[in-house]
Every structure is written in C-alpha cells, then in structure tokens.
Amino acid sequence: MSGRATTRRQLLSAIGMIGGATALYQAMTTLGHAAETQFKGPPNLSGARPGQSIIVLGAGLAGMVAAYELSKAGYQVRILEYQPRAGGRNWSLYGGDTYTELGGATQHIGFAPGNYLNPGPWRIPHHHRTLLHYCKAFGVQLEPFIQFNHNAYVHNADAFGGKPQRFHEVAADFEGNVAELLGKAIDQKALDAELTVEDRERLKEALREWGALDENMRYVKGLTASEHRGYERPPGGGVNGAPIASTPFDRTDVLKSGVWETMAFFMNMEMQTTMFQPVGGIGMIGKAFARQVQPLITHNAKVTKIFQDKTGVTVTYSDTGTGAVSEAKADFCVCTIPLGVLNQIDINVTPEKQAAISAIPYSNSVKIGLEMKRRFWEEDDYIYGGHSFTSQDIGLISYPNNHLFGEGPAVLLGAFARTGFSANRLAGMTPEQRIEAALAQGSVFHPDSYRKEFSNGASVAWSRVPWTLGCCARWNEDTRKAHYQTLVAVDDRIVLAGEHASYVGCWMEGALTSSLDAITRLHSRALEA
Amino acid sequence: MQTPSPRLLLAMGLALAAIAAPALADEPGGLTQTSAPVTGEQVYTQVCQACHMANAKGGQGAAVIPALAGDPRLAVAAYPIAMVVNGRGAMPGFTDLLNPTQIANVVGYVRTHFGNAYPKPVTPQEVARIEGAK
Numbered sequence: 001m002s003g004r005a006t007t008r009r010q011l012l013s014a015i016g017m018i019g020g021a022t023a024l025y026q027a028m029t030t031l032g033h034a035a036e037t038q039f040k041g042p043p044n045l046s047g048a049r050p051g052q053s054i055i056v057l058g059a060g061l062a063g064m065v066a067a068y069e070l071s072k073a074g075y076q077v078r079i080l081e082y083q084p085r086a087g088g089r090n091w092s093l094y095g096g097d098t099y100t101e102l103g104g105a106t107q108h109i110g111f112a113p114g115n116y117l118n119p120g121p122w123r124i125p126h127h128h129r130t131l132l133h134y135c136k137a138f139g140v141q142l143e144p145f146i147q148f149n150h151n152a153y154v155h156n157a158d159a160f161g162g163k164p165q166r167f168h169e170v171a172a173d174f175e176g177n178v179a180e181l182l183g184k185a186i187d188q189k190a191l192d193a194e195l196t197v198e199d200r201e202r203l204k205e206a207l208r209e210w211g212a213l214d215e216n217m218r219y220v221k222g223l224t225a226s227e228h229r230g231y232e233r234p235p236g237g238g239v240n241g242a243p244i245a246s247t248p249f250d251r252t253d254v255l256k257s258g259v260w261e262t263m264a265f266f267m268n269m270e271m272q273t274t275m276f277q278p279v280g281g282i283g284m285i286g287k288a289f290a291r292q293v294q295p296l297i298t299h300n301a302k303v304t305k306i307f308q309d310k311t312g313v314t315v316t317y318s319d320t321g322t323g324a325v326s327e328a329k330a331d332f333c334v335c336t337i338p339l340g341v342l343n344q345i346d347i348n349v350t351p352e353k354q355a356a357i358s359a360i361p362y363s364n365s366v367k368i369g370l371e372m373k374r375r376f377w378e379e380d381d382y383i384y385g386g387h388s389f390t391s392q393d394i395g396l397i398s399y400p401n402n403h404l405f406g407e408g409p410a411v412l413l414g415a416f417a418r419t420g421f422s423a424n425r426l427a428g429m430t431p432e433q434r435i436e437a438a439l440a441q442g443s444v445f446h447p448d449s450y451r452k453e454f455s456n457g458a459s460v461a462w463s464r465v466p467w468t469l470g471c472c473a474r475w476n477e478d479t480r481k482a483h484y485q486t487l488v489a490v491d492d493r494i495v496l497a498g499e500h501a502s503y504v505g506c507w508m509e510g511a512l513t514s515s516l517d518a519i520t521r522l523h524s525r526a527l528e529a
Numbered sequence: 530m531q532t533p534s535p536r537l538l539l540a541m542g543l544a545l546a547a548i549a550a551p552a553l554a555d556e557p558g559g560l561t562q563t564s565a566p567v568t569g570e571q572v573y574t575q576v577c578q579a580c581h582m583a584n585a586k587g588g589q590g591a592a593v594i595p596a597l598a599g600d601p602r603l604a605v606a607a608y609p610i611a612m613v614v615n616g617r618g619a620m621p622g623f624t625d626l627l628n629p630t631q632i633a634n635v636v637g638y639v640r641t642h643f644g645n646a647y648p649k650p651v652t653p654q655e656v657a658r659i660e661g662a663k
Contacts, residue, residue, distance in 0.1 A: 082590075102580075102588030102590055103583075121555060154559070156560065157562065158562065258560030261559050261560040262558055262560075265558030266558070271558065302591060339619070340618050341592040341619075343619065344592040345592075358618055361616050361618070361619055361620060362619040364579060389558060389560075390559070391559070391560055391562040392561070392563060393563055395558075395561060396559060418556055418557050421561075421563060421626065422563065424577075424578075425574075425575045425576075425579075427579035428576075428578030428583070461579065465590075466590025466591060469592055469594060472554055505554050507554065507555055
C-alpha cells in the first residue's frame with residue numbers, strides 16, 4: 001500500500017466533508033455521533049411505592065444523576081463508590097493533590113493555586129443540553145472554552161521542513177487550492193453533467209469568495225488571499241499603513257500538512273463552537289452533583305458481587321481501606337460501573353447481558369498538564385486559548401482558556417494522545433518520562449520558551465486509572481448490532497447506565513442521557529412489580 | 530466509538546503509522562504520524578506496557594490487569610495470540626493496530642521474557658491463522 005493512496009483517500013474524505021457530503025453525515029449519524037442530544041428536560045419521576053429502595057453503583061455523573069432523580073421520585077437511594085472522591089471521570093487535579101496510578105507510580109501535583117489539569121472531560125458542546133441543564137440547576141458557573149483558534153499552529157513532521165505554521169495560513173491555502181482546482185474542473189467542463197449552466201456560475205462565484213481567488217479564479221499572492229491567510233505586513237496606520245501581501249505556501253506542503261484533518265475535525269457537530277468549561281476545572285461539575293447526593297454515598301466501597309432474586313438485589317462490597325466485607329440490599333439496582341471493571345464482578349444477569357458486558361473494549365488516552373512560569377504563548381506568540389495540533393504522539397497542546405493576559409504560572413495541556421500507539425506509548429512510560437516526552441515534542445511549537453519556562457507537570461494515562469482500567473467504551477457497528485439493546489435493557493431488577501450505554505460515547509452527555517433513560521425504564525418496572 | 534484502521538506504510542525499512550480519526554468521541558483531532566514498533570520488545574514497550582506494566586506484573590484496582598510475568602498460560606502460543614487478536618473485556622483486539630508479524634514478535638518476546646521460558650518461535654502464519662478464525 002502506498003502512502004500516496006492513503007493521502008488521496010483521506011483528502012477526498014476531507015473534501016467530502018467540506019462539500020457537506022450527505023453520505024458521510026448519515027454514516028456518522030448511524031453511529032450516533034453527529035446528532036444533537038435527545039434531551040427534552042429532566043424526567044420528573046414521581047410516585048415511587050413507599051419504602052422501595054434503589055442501590056446505585058458508582059458516583060460518577062451517571063450514578064449521581066440517577067440518585068438525585070430517583071430520590072426526588074420517592075425512592076430510598078444509596079450509592080456505593082470505589083473511590084474516596086465522587087465525580088468519576090469528571091475530575092480535575094489541583095496543586096496539593098496526590099494521584100497513584102496502577103503499577104504504583106505516585107504523583108504529587110505541584111500546580112499553583114487555581115491551576116488544574118482536566119485528565120478526562122474538559123469541554124462541553126453547546127448542544128449537550130442535559131449536562132448544561134444540570135450545570136445550571138446545580139450552580140456550576142460556566143465560561144467559554146476556546147475551541148477554535150485560527151492563530152494557533154499546525155505541525156506535521158513531513159511538511160514545511162517540520163516547521164509549525166499558523167492554522168489560518170495553511171487552512172486558507174488549502175481552501176484556496178481546492179477552490180482553484182474545482183474552478184478549473186468547471187472550466188474544463190468536467191462538471192457539465194452534474195451542474196446546470198446557472199449552477200456552474202453560482203458555484204464559481206462561491207469558490208472565488210470562499211477560496212479567496214483573484215478575478216481570474218487563481219489562488220495567488222495578493223491582498224485577496226492575504227485577507228484569509230494573513231499578511232506579510234498587516235494593515236496599520238500612518239506612513240506604512242498599507243498592507244503587504246503574503247506568499248502562499250507550496251501546494252504539496254499544504255497537502256502534506258494534514259491541515260484538512262484539523263479543518264474536518266472542527267466541522268464535527270460535537271467540536272463546533274460555542275463550547276464551555278466550568279470555572280475552576282471540569283471537576284466542578286462532579287462536585288456540584290455530589291453536593292446534591294453526598295449523604296447517600298458510601299465511599300471506598302469495592303463491589304465484588306451483584307446478586308438479584310425475587311426479593312431484591314444484594315450487593316457485596318469490601319472497604320478498600322480495612323477490607324471489611326459488607327452487604328447492601330435494595331429492591332432495584334442502577335449499575336454505572338465501567339464495563340471493563342463490571343466484567344470482572346460476579347453478577348447474575350442473563351448470559352446475553354453478560355456477553356454484552358464482556359464484548360466492549362475500552363479506549364486509552366493520555367493527558368499531560370505542564371505548568372509554565374508565564375504565558376509565553378500569549379505574550380510572545382499571540383495565542384489566546386485553543387489548540388496547536390501536531391503529528392507527534394502528544395497530538396496537540398492546548399492553551400488555557402481562562403485568566404487570559406494573566407500574570408504568574410499557567411497550566412498548558414501538554415498532550416492529548418489518541419488511543420492507539422500514541423496513547424499506549426505515553427501510558428507505558430513513568431510519569432517523569434511522560435513529562436520529558438511532552439516537553440520534547442511540545443517544544444516544536446515554542447522552542448525558545450517551552451523548557452525554559454517549565455515548572456512542573458502531571459499526567460494521567462487512562463489505561464492505568466485504577467477505577468476504570470481505560471478511558472471509554474469502544475463500540476463499533478458490529479458490537480452495536482450484536483449487544484447494544486441487550487446491554488441497555490432492564491434485566492429484571494438491574495439496569496446499566498453510563499457513557500458505555502449511550503450513543504454519545506466518551507462524553508458526559510452520554511453518561512447523563514443514558515442514566516435518565518435507564519431510571520425512567522426502571523421506575524416503570526418498579527411500579528409494575 | 531470506532532477506531533479506524535491505521536494505515537501502515539512500510540517502505541525502505543521505515544515503518545510509519547498515520548492515524549486520523551473523525552471525532553467519534555472527545556478526541557484530540559488532527560493527524561498523528563509516528564513510527565510504529567517492529568521488534569517484540571518495541572511492541573511490548575509501546576503497546577502492552579501501557580496496561581501490563583514494564584515488569585509485566587499487571588495491576589490491581591477496582592479490577593485486575595493480569596500479570597504476564599511467570600504466566601503458565603503462555604505455554605501454548607495460541608492463547609496469547611488469541612488474546613492479542615481478539616482482546617478480552619476492557620482489552621481491545623489489536624489487529625487494527627498490529628500486523629501478524631508485529632503480533633508474532635511481541636508474543637514471542639513475552640513468552641521468552643519476564644520469567645517465561647517458552648522458546649519455540651511464534652510465526653506470523655500462526656497469527657494469521659488465528660486472525661482468519663476470528
């Protein structure tokens with residue numbers, strides 16, 4: 001297989017998206033990734049039979065929203081949680097925190113007050129309405145998450161001699177080249193069968209404007225192209241006020257840069273602006289949920305057995321500190337334990353349900369926070385929030401969206417490594433090695449400052465997180481077909497909930513919508529009983 | 530969520546993996562192009578070690594990541610090959626990331642390290658056979 005074929009296929013895919021390819025959108029909708037949330041408001045359950053009880057396993061967002069809504073409905077609710085902390089994957093690490101991963105490596109977080117790393121979720125799409133509803137209801141203060149920054153960098157080791165370039169320059173050049181080529185195709189009558197004469201003219205006009213082409217439908221050095229890609233000398237005042245046009249990059253470098261991946265990424269429904277983040281770290285959401293249900297939570301409870309019969313559900317758990325074994329009984333159970341963990345717990349559900357629990361592997365991901373002594377990306381490079389993308393394992397570096405123009409130390413996200421080689425390579429390192437890798441790779445963007453201004457760092461490798469053993473459930477079309485409905489169905493007295501039981505996988509919204517649907521069905525079941 | 534197959538570019542002894550995923554979850558975006566591991570030791574260090582640890586002793590939290598060190602179940606090569614090909618529970622199958630040669634290399638490596646002594650070489654053909662039965 002040649003690299004050229006690969007590039008061409010990916011390129012066509014990106015152009016397909018730019019062209020708004022219906023088929024691609026429909027394929028994604030089928031997988032459940034492009035559609036907006038189905039949230040129509042909180043479930044407003046009511047009328048629980050007096051004295052009926054429900055045990056919730058896991059105090060992540062799915063578990064806590066279940067406990068909150070079921071309590072309101074009149075059930076006696078109790079939550080068992082493995083960790084000493086509520087919130088689950090909704091979690092921020094602050095200075096003074098300690099984190100021990102599987103394998104025993106312990107990190108003492110050294111961030112300055114107010115700074116944080118969000119190891120898991122970190123951004124909220126504007127259409128994740130369930131999450132936004134509860135954030136508002138529970139008093140979580142939100143601020144903009146700067147998702148799209150045209151002035152951040154894109155870096156690909158194979159393009160521009162390995163030198164990062166500003167997104168607005170490379171993206172403008174990509175669009176300009178595509179527009180020019182498509183214009184030529186029209187002029188060479190390649191699209192006559194597809195388009196009427198009028199539509200050809202309309203499309204050419206659109207291409208001229210969208211691609212910043214000149215009057216001859218060419219993407220060339222000039223003030224028109226510079227309005228998109230930026231200037232050699234920007235417009236100003238006085239004697240030297242006149243702008244000087246910049247020179248577009250070589251087309252081959254533009255194609256090699258992979259910028260179209262980044263452009264297509266931002267087109268995805270869930271990556272579109274406006275996005276939000278909680279003031280003070282994503283973990284503020286988990287804390288706000290916990291304030292609603294904290295008295296119901298038993299912490300440090302490691303579930304070892306879930307047994308149901310005609311009389312109810314019995315959950316066996318051990319105290320992670322003392323090892324003391326206890327049993328908790330309830331009429332029904334909402335289990336939000338991640339599948340990779342649940343798969344190792346003795347639970348008497350149908351064989352089909354057990355097969356579904358065992359069938360779904362988990363993704364990996366690594367995030368690394370680097371505290372820098374000053375905001376050199378703002379002060380020296382005029383980058384205010386957003387992401388610089390790289391073809392290296394770290395995937396990107398992301399700039400803080402809060403306290404812009406602030407003095408003092410700030411935390412950069414120094415890596416968001418995708419599942420596959422990148423996440424596994426970084427996860428397999430010691431915390432110290434991860435920081436070194438993040439510094440070495442991230443330096444490509446800010447070579448003069450990155451190591452010089454570095455103060456301290458922290459990392460979370462999701463494959464080594466003791467309470468999940470992975471990041472998120474990885475469904476595919478085959479497993480959806482074979483197992484999804486079985487997984488989400490109420491199994492006598494037990495129902496599963498969490499991002500793994502949703503089509504909004506790996507998002508907080510998925511955890512919440514899954515849970516609300518699960519408890520609504522469980523409530524119906526309880527009323528029938 | 531679905532992980533696309535990586536495109537493995539094998540040319541002039543240089544192995545490159547380019548992975549570009551649409552945003553099927555909260556993912557980083559962009560394009561990753563980094564060198565892929567080749568030898569058994571490289572594959573172990575850059576893939577398996579993320580969960581099974583550098584000493585192959587695994588870990589225990591809310592659930593267990595099994596140890597591979599001193600593991601008698603490695604005596605029959607088909608068992609670890611099937612694990613890597615099919616996955617189990619939270620562990621994914623790795624055929625979308627590793628080719629039969631890489632899998633044979635890493636299974637051979639684990640079977641002869643970490644207190645395991647099963648020297649019979651593992652071949653890509655054995656891996657391909659088990660992949661074919663998938």
